[in-house]
Amino acid sequence: MKRVEIIHVGGITFNMDDDAANSLATYMEALGNYFRNEPGGREIIADIEDRIAELFSARPGGASAVVTLQDVGQVIDTLGTVRDIIGDSPDAPGNTSDANGNASDANGNATDAPANAPKRQRRRLYRDREERRLGGVCAGIAHYLGIGPVAVRLSFLVVAYSIGCLIIESNMDIPGYIVFGTLFVIALYCLLWIVIPAARTTAQRLEMRGEPVNVTNIGRSVREPASPSVLAEGLSAAGRVTRGFFTVVFRVIVVICGVFFIGAGLGIIVGSIFALFMQDLIFANFIDWNILTFQELATRVISPVPLALLYTFGAISITLLALACLHWGTWLVIGTQIITRKSLHVTFFFIWATATIVAGIVTFTEIRRNIxxxxxxxxxxxxxxxxxxxxxxxxxxxxxxxxxxxxxxxxxxxxxxxxxxxxxxxxxxxxxxxxxxxxxxxxxxxxxxxxxxxxxxxxxxxxxxxxxxxxxxxxxxxxxxxxxxxxxxxxxxxxxxxxxxxxxxxxxxxxxxxxxxxxxxxxxxxxxxxxxxxxxxxxxxxxxxx
Amino acid sequence: MSVDNAKAQMRKGVLEYCTLSVLSGGDAYASDIISHLRGARMIVVEGTLYPLLTRQKNAGWLDYRWEESQQGPPRKYYSITDRGRQFLADLDASWQELVETVNEIRQIHSPNTETT
Incomplete structure (x- = not known):
């Protein structure tokens, strides 16, 4: 449900959504502040207002259609933000902002050198519902810290799981750790889900990304849905924008997580190779090897066809998991992906998922044989x-x-x-x-x-x-x-x-x-x-x- | 300084000349001028032009009249004044001079570059 306001622009009455009206008012105010000190400033504003009315009237629905935020965004696109106008005008008063800082409000001209980029506004922590996987908690944290959501998701899993395992009694057995760690991850996520408010309005989404809430950005964010942020992007952005102590801490955590993943990947690979050739050593504590080898035990417990399936698909699943760990790890540490083609990601994921599911089904049916x-x-x-x-x-x-x-x-x-x-x-x-x-x-x-x-x-x-x-x-x-x-x-x-x-x-x-x-x-x-x-x-x- | 920045600076210098040139060909309202300039990639956003037209009008080079529009509010039609024409002629002369000078300098100092 949206409230509609009646607004006069250039002598014509328009029905506007209230967010559109707010945007337009902010835009006009920014222009007014900029042109206020210029001779003929009022006339310029009036001309622009007339032009806005003309553009609104020229929409497919005509002047009577309700003006939406998108319409306002398009108009701002056509006319340009204050910054665009400053950048384009001859003998403009320069890029210095006036007392109200409106020039910096009109952030967003792509041709501006980074040095001239306006200082970013303080970010606020919201849940990002547009880029969410579950509740948008991690995506929100990613925006808050200015890094990629995937990095945050992986790090969240690793860090929360580790914390969960660390805070319980140390005399628990391994399944106990796994269960408690998992429960802790879920509980922590649910808690954050409840505590962190969702970014519902456009203004909140801008606050979440640390962009000033003004009509320029509102227009922009309406037109272009948030670009998928990548870790590399986030890292380079972080180089420009100091995000303070917590960002540094978080980045350290991300790198540690990356090292963890690399270690896990290498561990799986090395462990698997050892397991292939040195099963006697590894399983010596479980099976008496003078009498029975691991394969002999497996063949005595599992039927031949399921055993073959288990070996084949288990090997595929483990190998791909190891490679994925290496991929994620290097990504988190150096910020670039080894494999960038998305189709390859999808293909590998499907191969891995199929292999894992087949291995899982075989294991399950074999367990069911002895249940x-x-x-x-x-x-x-x-x-x-x-x-x-x-x-x-x-x-x-x-x-x-x-x-x-x-x-x-x-x-x-x-x-x-x-x-x-x-x-x-x-x-x-x-x-x-x-x-x-x-x-x-x-x-x-x-x-x-x-x-x-x-x-x-x-x-x-x-x-x-x-x-x-x-x-x-x-x-x-x-x-x-x-x-x-x-x-x-x-x-x-x-x-x-x-x-x-x-x-x-x-x-x-x-x-x-x-x-x-x-x-x-x-x-x-x-x-x-x-x-x-x-x-x-x-x-x-x-x-x-x- | 990036190429974009340099281009923006050059555009700034000749934008006034261009608006006057467009208007010397006949009366036009802001959007017409804009579409001419935009076609020639002289401006990026419309908002740039309004302060410029107002300044040129205040300098006495332009005049305007209101005309009813079929849709939307009445439009401001700009026309070039005699003073404006005089100024444009001066600009034409200086522009010609400038282009010749620039070409001369380019030929002397960069023999490897083909000039057209």
Missing amino acids: RPGLAQEVIPLPRADTLYIDSPLPVARLDNNPLGAYFDREKNSFHGRLYLSIGRSDSVATLTINKHAYGPTGNLADRYAAGTAHGTIVGDTLLLPRYFNTNPPDKWHFQSARFRMEVPAGTIMIFTDAARELFGYSLWAHALNRNGVHGLVMTEDGVRAWNRDGKEIIINGFGGH
């Missing part, structure tokens, strides 16, 4: 004996640094899952309960995968809990694992081999057992008691509760 937990329970009766011997044949290699708790045994085409044993008291018979776990695309399939594993054999009064178990289907691993629960009546003695002791896993009391060289356990009415090889009883806190 539902399944359980199968098996109860084996144990022989009625006073003493039970428990042994666990060791795997070929130890699994000290393998958090997955699994490896693939080439000869037996089977996976080893970490087994856990706990002990409880039974009121009647001795039993071994095996809770088998697995994951699959559905609960039913997961149950079947779990049931497909076989554990434990009993030979005489010896309980063999081997660490190998065959998987079903054997070609793909579904994170099978098992937990044993041995329940024996009071009075039963249990003798463990060294290998079997490891079945107790990494729990606190298991650690205590190993440290104290526990050889046997006896089940009593009060709980479990332990002794070592010399027959000395060992008190282990918390043992009975297990």
Whole structure:
């Protein structure tokens, strides 16, 4: 909705939008101030006013059409700003501004040397809704600092994310940092979105860009939508216009961000090359490489076609991301883009997006193959004996640094899952309960995968809990694992081999057992008691509760 | 000093001469003069001309009359006065002299430059 004012120009009545009327009034005032001291100044103003009326009347709609800001802008274009007129006139009083500074108000003649450029007005922080990606916060900050919006957006992400990660407790795990950092970026953006007002009127847009609010600029900004500001442009502009302390600080941040991006790009490239040739080193902490290589594990977990897709598109995605990081980084640091052709940017982006989406879909479907937990329970009766011997044949290699708790045994085409044993008291018979776990695309399939594993054999009064178990289907691993629960009546003695002791896993009391060289356990009415090889009883806190 | 600046300075010097020359060919109102000058790239914006015409009128070289317009306000038609013609003749003579001098200097001092 716009208010329309009735204005007399050159003896003719026009209906004008109020912003157009304001612009025109400002323009006429600027001209009046300039020509005031000149002989015949009033006549000049009158002539110009007549001409404006004539131009308004000559519009396609005639004199009766409402005069808009665009019309005023066109008129000012035709007649010229005060500065244009000064620059063009013979024996003009020169470029010095009068007391009201109107000559400097009439900023904007392209032929002016930068030295004569009028001092820019103080900028104000607004959100730029015309160049916005979300709420125009970054575009507004870019205008305020006189640099490119892309630089601000990238810097905002990096800086806000870093701040978000820095201010939270340091004992968080990596996903926690990522989530909190992301949330902080979003929260900070929303806060700025709310706090910073939007530049809604033309006057506010000019204030945002630091251009004086006068009719010349209003006309100009109406005619030519804001030119896409580039970092280089901003940097060179910054050389001319001192924007103060914060600009310097921000520029430093921009350069730091650029260095960060370059570092990230180089890191990705170097890391990927290392990963290609030195996977054994990089993944040594995750996989036991004497037994299984990274590719072997991948081929045992992921089907061939998705694996090929994942390798191909993952490589494309990572390579392009690395190159993009280098591109952004150099752009932020030196201010020029390596690749300037926009079509290339778009092409690369689409290739990257496609590769990433395909890799993501493959990953997602592969994750979905192992997303539902399944359980199968098996109860084996144990022989009625006073003493039970428990042994666990060791795997070929130890699994000290393998958090997955699994490896693939080439000869037996089977996976080893970490087994856990706990002990409880039974009121009647001795039993071994095996809770088998697995994951699959559905609960039913997961149950079947779990049931497909076989554990434990009993030979005489010896309980063999081997660490190998065959998987079903054997070609793909579904994170099978098992937990044993041995329940024996009071009075039963249990003798463990060294290998079997490891079945107790990494729990606190298991650690205590190993440290104290526990050889046997006896089940009593009060709980479990332990002794070592010399027959000395060992008190282990918390043992009975297990 | 940039070329643009130099051109602007030269234009300033001869603009008065040009308006008088245009008006010596017949009466005209401001927009006519403007379109002539603009066609010859003598001015960039119309606003330049109004103060110039007023000054020339005040100097007695021009006169004007009001004429009704079919659209818009009445128009100011300028015509050149006898004094103006006299002044224009003087300017013609000086211009001729100036051009000859400039050409002479150019031929002497820049032998590599072809003059037309």
